[in-house]
Amino acid sequence: MAQAYSIERSTRASRITAIVALLALAALAAAPWWAGRADLRLLGEVYSFVALATLWNLLAGYAGLVSVGQQAYVGFGGYALFALAMFLGVHPLLAIVLAGIAGALIAIPVAPLLFRLQGAYFAIGTWVLAEVFRLGFAQVSSLGGGSGISLPAGVVAGIAASRPLREMLVYWVALAIAVAAIGFVVLLLRSRIGLALTALRDSELASESLGIDIWRTKLLVYVGVAGLTSMTGAFIFLQKLRVSPDAAFSVNDWTAYVIFIAVIGGIGTIEGPIVGTVIFFLLRETLADLGTTYLMILGAVAILVMLRAPQGLWGWFAARTGLTLVPVRRRVVFSDQSK
């Protein structure tokens, strides 16, 4: 018997999105030729926040693991990069990848401890973990102790032959990290694990009864996110050229802003964190001169969005237009039925 059905995943909108995204990616990859040095730096920062928000969103929006301690991995990645580059002479760009692997490895023993905690207790536990990391790295005098350390000029010069080339390389690495983070989330959600993840988000009871290993699924997501967050952290501090415990494990910079981005963009959507990052940087670049008033405006925007569009701006938009740019759902089409 011929197969009387087919499984479709893409939609018209998603095919157009794929083309637009590729064009945008090509344009962004060419930025060193059309953007100034300051713009490249800013874009690098934007990419790192796209990555952080996308990863946090996977954790909170899909796996139900609301962490307020992802700065643990940002800081760990930063310090890992400095240690690898300074003590072992590893090329900084390679060190970013190694920092990611180290972050994932450290998450494996950490996860079982945190997973014993539920809901709000889990959130607090992640924060405590980040503080433990901060206090731990502050004790390492060879990494500058409590006051931090700068990346030696020799290491920086070792990235590439000339300064423009170095800045170009660093920029591309940032772009690659953002693309990797988004790609990771999309591929994961489209896979078997994604099916399990969406199922257990809706009902853990039914998931367990249908044979899904909840613990292992969450562990996989937590470890994957930890690894990529550490890579992003390594990049962030390579760009900053200086790391200190307070900057590396800042709950404000690496978690509060990231949650702000995910919440205003739309938790539980792939598009949300990207939209949120753009809005966040627009606000920051136009209002940052206002000092504390800027923070008050950020707070007001967050409150307004949460009240008026609890699904975030992208969630609000998607609900009205029915538009999904990145398809993770499956449609079954029967050949004996017209659509």
Next chain:
Amino acid sequence: MTILTATGLSKRYGALTVTDNVSLSLGAGEALGIVGPNGAGKTTLFNLIAGTVRPDAGAIRFDGRDVTALPARERCHLGIARSFQIPHPFSGMTTYENVLVGAAFGRRASERASEARAVEVLELTGLKRKANTYAGDLTLLERKRLEMARALASDPRLLLLDEIAGGLTEPECVELVATINGIRAEGVSLIWIEHVVHALLAVVDRIMVIDFGRKIAEGEPRAVMESQQVAAIYMGMDAEMAHG
């Protein structure tokens, strides 16, 4: 050959004993009906067999293996699937994807085999037309049908159905009975908790009556349903008055 044996199952919540020393055994391919008033502990018995809840005492053997200590997901992999009395759909997924979860994780089948099984089950349970509807948008009856479809997709050897006929119209009920008899014909063993007695009688080989967590009667369906104990429970009379 017996597929399921439960001996001396007990479960207490504080001072309340919801399952009180219940034993049962089920032959391969057999269908057992469970009746009893609301709050009698029928669903708890399912929770114990499926592994959602651990018993305080007693043991459960499935297919010759002691499964008392196994979590629900591993019992599912061995072939025990259940529907929930109160539907727990994966609301953010389509009906097809809900069923796919059952197919993909129950037997740990390949992607293609799971897809084929999911589509097959959608047709078998009459949910084909709703395949691409989000489960959150289904009616209550459709959600109950989805509960059964999802469990069935895992290709169980023992299927536990918890009150899936309530609220159906007569033609729907006939259709459901036909579907369940079709499942039985494939050799699946069945335990079915149901208040709609005539639907139950059209399917099961044996009926067990539970009241206050205890097994109070068991045997040939019609004989049990016409017995004094059942009359007493369902008519609110005690046994002497019923026969007095």
